Every structure is written in structure tokens, then in C-alpha cells.
Amino acid sequence: MTATWTLVGALGAATILIKASGPLLLGGRALPAWSIGLLRMLAPALLAALVATNVLVAGNSLVVDDRVIGIAVAFVALLLGAPTLLVVVLAAVTTALARLLLL
Amino acid sequence: MPAQRSSYRQGLRLAIPFAIAVSGFGITFGALAHATNVDLLAIVVMSATTFGGSAQFAAVSVLAQGSSVGAAVVAAVLLQARYVPMSVAAAPAFTGPWWKRLLLGQLIVDESWAIGNRGDGTFDRAKIVAAGALLYVNWVLWSFVGAAGAELLKDPRALGLDAAFPALFLAILWPYVRERRAALAAALGAAIALVASLFVPPGVPIVVATVACVVGLRR
Numbered sequence: 001m002t003a004t005w006t007l008v009g010a011l012g013a014a015t016i017l018i019k020a021s022g023p024l025l026l027g028g029r030a031l032p033a034w035s036i037g038l039l040r041m042l043a044p045a046l047l048a049a050l051v052a053t054n055v056l057v058a059g060n061s062l063v064v065d066d067r068v069i070g071i072a073v074a075f076v077a078l079l080l081g082a083p084t085l086l087v088v089v090l091a092a093v094t095t096a097l098a099r100l101l102l103l
Numbered sequence: 104m105p106a107q108r109s110s111y112r113q114g115l116r117l118a119i120p121f122a123i124a125v126s127g128f129g130i131t132f133g134a135l136a137h138a139t140n141v142d143l144l145a146i147v148v149m150s151a152t153t154f155g156g157s158a159q160f161a162a163v164s165v166l167a168q169g170s171s172v173g174a175a176v177v178a179a180v181l182l183q184a185r186y187v188p189m190s191v192a193a194a195p196a197f198t199g200p201w202w203k204r205l206l207l208g209q210l211i212v213d214e215s216w217a218i219g220n221r222g223d224g225t226f227d228r229a230k231i232v233a234a235g236a237l238l239y240v241n242w243v244l245w246s247f248v249g250a251a252g253a254e255l256l257k258d259p260r261a262l263g264l265d266a267a268f269p270a271l272f273l274a275i276l277w278p279y280v281r282e283r284r285a286a287l288a289a290a291l292g293a294a295i296a297l298v299a300s301l302f303v304p305p306g307v308p309i310v311v312a313t314v315a316c317v318v319g320l321r322r
Contacts, residue, residue: 003166003172004140004141004142004145004166005145006172006176007149007162007166007172007175007176007179008145008148008149008152008153010172010176011149011152011153011158011159011162011176011179011180011183012148012149012152012153013152014176014180014183015152015153015154015155015158015180015183015186016152016205016209018180018183018184018186018187018190019183019186019190019208019209019211020190020204020205020208020209021186021187021190021191021208022187022189022190022191022192022193022194022197022208022211023190023193023194023197023204023205023207023208024201024204024205024208025194034320037319037320038316038317038319038320039184039185039187039316039319040185040285040319041284041285041288041315041316041317041318041319042181042182042184042185042313042316043157043182043185043279044276044279044280044285044286044288044289044292045288045289045291045292045312045313045315045316046161046178046181046182046292046309046312046313047157047182047272047273047275047276047279047289047292048276048288048289048290048292048293048296048312048315049292049293049295049296049308049309049312049315050161050164050165050178050268050269050272050296050309051269051272051273051276051293052292052293052294052296052297053168053296053297053300053305053308053309054164054168054268054269054272055269056297057168057297057300057305057308059305060300060301060302060304061301062297062300062301067265067266067269069266070263070266070267070269070270071266071269071270071273073270074269074270074273074274075273078273078274078277083124083127084124084127084128084271084274084275085127085128085131087270087271087273087274088127088131088267088270088271088274089267090270091263091266091267091269091270092262092263092264092266092267092270093263094263094266095263095265095266096262096263096266097263099263
């Protein structure tokens with residue numbers, strides 16, 4: 001629980017500083033163009049890393065297990081233009097069903 | 104100031120569809136965070152101070168992978184880093200005493216920033232504030248509902264809730280990868296994270312994967 005509260009506190013404080021940075025420090029000066037390019041690529045790189053590690057990593061090794069089913073369903077649902085909530089629910093439900101049937 | 108009042112109203116109206124769309128996110132976050140042993144109060148406080156879905160999901164999922172708190176914080180803060188250029192861009196619209204700028208700046212999220220963007224490089228603060236305030240209350244409320252609802256559940260794994268994490272990240276990632284460079288950053292980020300996970304403790308691969316954003320340097 002202490003770990004959780006450290007996380008909540010540190011992340012909250014960092015966020016408040018980040019969001020206030022522009023309005024608070026102002027100056028109205030724009031960031032250099034090269035840094036904006038970097039910052040724009042940060043989200044896709046991080047999100048893809050999160051997808052990959054959540055699906056394929058267990059401890060310090062790569063494994064293919066029932067988690068692949070959920071992400072495959074999510075991928076197809078997104079291709080078909082499903083809304084986010086439906087994508088998430090479908091992934092969870094198929095994974096749950098697969099576990100029920102395969103165990 | 105009738106012009107400003109109509110701006111507030113417009114900001115609110117434009118934010119309603121986003122608020123509805125995000126409520127599912129909020130419920131999911133509350134439920135998943137609760138399933139990974141984050142208690143109800145911590146979930147609500149996190150939503151109220153961080154107010155950023157992807158960062159909150161990242162923090163909780165990295166922690167659930169068994170990583171250190173430090174790695175979870177760094178991964179989540181990096182996801183929030185996009186708000187630096189966004190808040191700098193909107194900064195000229197924020198006037199008044201420092202505490203007001205600090206507080207109102209918290210209402211900058213992707214959607215409110217986009218709603219307040221006049222499209223000519225300037226921003227309408229009333230729209231950002233109105234849209235942001237609605238989205239804020241909405242986010243905190245639904246993450247509470249999700250967490251409270253999850254308390255009624257027993258085994259989150261049996262319900263496939265752990266599979267919801269990567270599905271959600273993929274859904275958030277989806278609109279980015281239409282742009283070629285972002286797709287490259289995503290592919291590189293995933294590859295780097297997978298290779299790194301063979302050698303370093305959980306959570307750290309996410310941080311290492313940020314190296315992939317160098318693709319943003321090329322013109």
C-alpha cells in the first residue's frame with residue numbers, strides 16, 4: 001500500500017508541475033522545433049512498448065500464451081472500427097472464455 | 104462578458120461527447136486499478152491529481168508487472184510529458200495570478216486542449232476551462248464507480264481483466280499510427296521494450312523504449 005501511495009503522490013505532483021509549466025512559467029516562448037518532434041513521438045513509442053510487454057513478457061523471458069488471444073481480438077475489433085470500450089470488453093471476454101475452455 | 108459566457112457554454116457542449124466516450128475508460132481504469140490491489144481512495148486521488156488516462160493505466164500496469172515504484176512513476180510521467188508542449192502552446196491564453204494559472208492549467212487534457220484551440224495558434228481559455236472541468240469531474244466520478252464496482256468482483260483474472268490492459272493501450276495507440284513516423288516510433292518502441300525485458304527488471308523496458316522517439320528528429 002505504501003508503494004501505491006508513493007506512486008500516486010509522485011505521479012500527481014509531477015503531473016501538476018507538467019500541466020502548470022506553460023501557464024505558470026509562461027514567457028510565451030515556443031519550444032525548439034526538434035524537441036516538439038521528439039515529444040510527439042513519445043506517446044506512440046511508450047504505448048507500443050506497453051502493449052508488447054503486457055502481452056509477451058513474463059518475468060525476464062518472452063512467452064506466447066493466452067494473452068495473445070485478447071490482443072488479437074482487440075486488433076481485429078479496432079480494424080473494424082469498434083469503439084474503445086467495446087474493444088476492451090471483447091478482449092477481456094474472449095480471454096476469460098478461452099481460459100474457461102482451455103483449462 | 105457575454106462573449107466569454109457563450110465560450111464557456113460552447114466548451115461544455117463540445118466536451119459532452121468526449122465525456123461520454125471517456126466514462127467507459129474511467130470505469131475500466133477504476134476496475135483494473137482495483138484488480139491490481141490499488142485501494143479505492145488511492146484510485147480517486149490518482150484520478151484527481153494525475154487526470155490522464157493513459158499515464159494512470161501505465162502506472163498501474165507497470166506496477167502490476169511487479170516492477171519498482173520508480174519505474175512505474177517514470178513510465179507514467181513520460182506519458183504525461185506531451186502536456187509540456189501543449190501547455191506551453193496554450194500559455195498565452197492563461198492570465199491572472201499565479202495560483203489561478205496553476206489551477207486552471209490542470210484542466211488541460213488532450214480533448215480540452217483541442218476544443219480550446221482556435222486553429223490559428225491561439226487558444227480560448229474559457230473553452231479549455233469549461234471543457235476541462237466537465238471532463239475532470241466526469242473522469243474522477245467514473246473511475247470511482249469502476250473501483251467501487253470492482254470491489255464486488257472476486258477474481259479479475261477469470262474475467263479476463265488483465266487482457267483489458269494491452270487492448271486498451273492498443274486502442275489509445277491506434278489513431279497515432281496512421282502517421283508513418285509515429286508508426287515507426289511505435290514499432291521501434293515495442294521492439295526495444297521486448298529485447299530490454301530479457302535483461303532488465305519489469306517496468307524498466309518501458310522507460311528504455313522511449314529511445315524510439317529519436318525518429319521524431321528526422322525532418
